[in-house]
Amino acid sequence: MLKPIWRTTSLSMHTNFRIVKSNVLSVFLYGSECWKTTATIERKLEVFQNKCLRRIMKVFWPNMITNMELRERAGANSIAETIALRRWRWLGHVCRMPPDSLPRVALRWTPQGKRNRGRPKETWRRTVERELKNRGLTLQTAPATAADRPKWRSLAVASSTRRRRED
Template structure:
C-alpha cells in the first residue's frame, strides 16, 4: 500500500487503519519531487534542489562551451532548464537568508561558467547580473510567491486552495511579551550585582 502517515504536532500514536491494515508512520517522505518532513523541510528541500540543479547544468556542458550559440539563447536555456529545477516549489519555502545565499552562489557560479569568467577576473555580482539580465535569487523567489498568491486568489470561491488562504485557526495567544528564561549567564550576572 502506498499510503503513509506523517504526524505533525500530535501527541497520539494510535495506528491509522484502512480496513484491517495499519498505515506506516514516517518522519519524512518525497511527494511530487518535494521532500516533506515534520519541520516543514525547507532547508532539506533547498539542499536537495541545489543537489539536483548541477546535474541539469552539467548535462548541457557542451552547449555552454559552444561559441555558435548566442548568449541570449544560452541564458534562456539556463533559466528554463537549470533555474526551473533549482527553484521548483520555492513558493512554499520558508527560506532563510543563508539558504537564499546558497542558491545565489550556485546561480552566480553557473553564470560565470556560461560567460567564461575565470576566478582571476574580478567582476562583481551586480555587474554579472546586469550583463546576464538576471535578478537576485531572493527577489525572484518573492516574485514567484506573489504570482502563486495571485493565481490562488483568482480561483473560484469554492476552491480548496483559496479557502486555505482564508483559514483562521481558533485559539488564543497569551497576552504580553514572552518571559525570558533565566540562563546560567543571567543568574551569574544577577549574583555579581
C-alpha cells in the same frame, strides 16, 4: 553535466542565457512559489545562479566582478527576486479563488496546539505575511486587492524594483 554546453563555441552567449532561463531555472525553481525563504536558502540559490552565469560568461578567478555586475551583464534577475515574484503571483491566484476552495482555506488555517520552545520556525505563511506587510497589506485585505489584477501586478513590479535599489 552542463559544462560542455557552457564551453562550446558553437552557441552564442545569448543562446546560453536562454538555455539557463528556459531549462535550468524553470526546473531549478519548480514549485518555488510554495517555498519558505530564509537567508540561507536564498544564499545557496544565488550561489548556483552566479556559478552558472560565471561559467557562461567565462569570468574566472583573476577577473573579479561583483555578483550584481554579473547579473546586470547577463540581464538576469536575482533568484530571490524571481521567487518573490512567483510567490506574489501565486498568492494573487489563491486570493481570487472562491472562499471555500482548499488553497484559500489552507491560507487561513491555523493548526491547533502549541509549537515547541525556541525560535519560531520560518514558514511560507510568515514569509507571505512579511511581504504583504512590506506592501501595506494583510491576509484579510489581500483578496480585495488581488481582485484588481492591474493593481496587484503593479505592487509586484514596485516591490521588485525597490529590492533592486536596496541591493
